[in-house]
Amino acid sequence: MSFNLKDIISIRDFTKSDVDYILKKAEKMEPIAKSEDVCHKKDGKLLGVMFYEPSTRTRLSFETAMKRLGGDVIGFSEKGNTSVQKGEVLYDTAQIVSQYSDAIVMRHDMEGAARFISDIVDVPVINAGDGAGQHPSQTLLDLYTIKRTRGDLKNLKIALVGDLKYGRTVHSLVYALAMYNVEMIFIAPEELQMPHEIIEDLNKLNCKFTMKSTLLDNLEDLDVLYMTRIQKERFPDPKEYLKVKGQYTLNRSNLEGSDTILMHPLPRVDEINFDVDDLDNAMYFKQAFYGVPVRMAILDSIIK
């Protein structure tokens, strides 16, 4: 098995074999991610971090992953502290960070931004989220979580709930699930349903899916329930956000006694009550931890 991608921009650039390669490598990285073993594979290498949008998990787990591999990190998590404030354009900032680092991980509010810089710099680029576009490393850790918990990715039934219009995690995830013949249920208010172009793609891929607006009564039929936050920051009109806010909330009684695993890319707002957190099938904190071995696998594969 080999991995030939230079950049990690969209899950659609991956073959199933590329995905399987990363998931297998991530398993080997777990003891290092847990600090049970040490690694010097990327000693002397630097990851350049460019975060134009807020992040907790993605940025910190990439930084942790790089350091666990023996490397180090430079960069910014807030564009307000950079020369962007003086009018520097993305093209120039990317050129500069690429002069100082061996790979770049970038989050940006503009869809296509990561692809744009990957075309102009010589170092590998990882898309850590581009507007409502893609979030491929999140997808890989989501798949890893499902595989570690369920044992396999094939022939599962998964419901994706919440903001399917603006949520980049689900826009990435559905393409990956389509590779594994997963049956999907899209649960969202009509105005936040999966974008038409993605639905068309899934039809072309002969993917099995249905669309609903109410949270299922029989959640226990599902292998995975994947909740998402309504992406307030992407609504052009705040009044539209208020209309759909708080539509889906899970509490302990919805999940207790069921085998369905509950995932969420986080942050949560009001989708999952705190009384769910200590159930065995509440996987979202473990899912966030799995971001470390998966991102170690990604960095190890693309930084030479």
Ligand code: CP
């Ligand atoms: N899941 C995720 O992308 O979280 P952050 O926005 O905190 O990075």
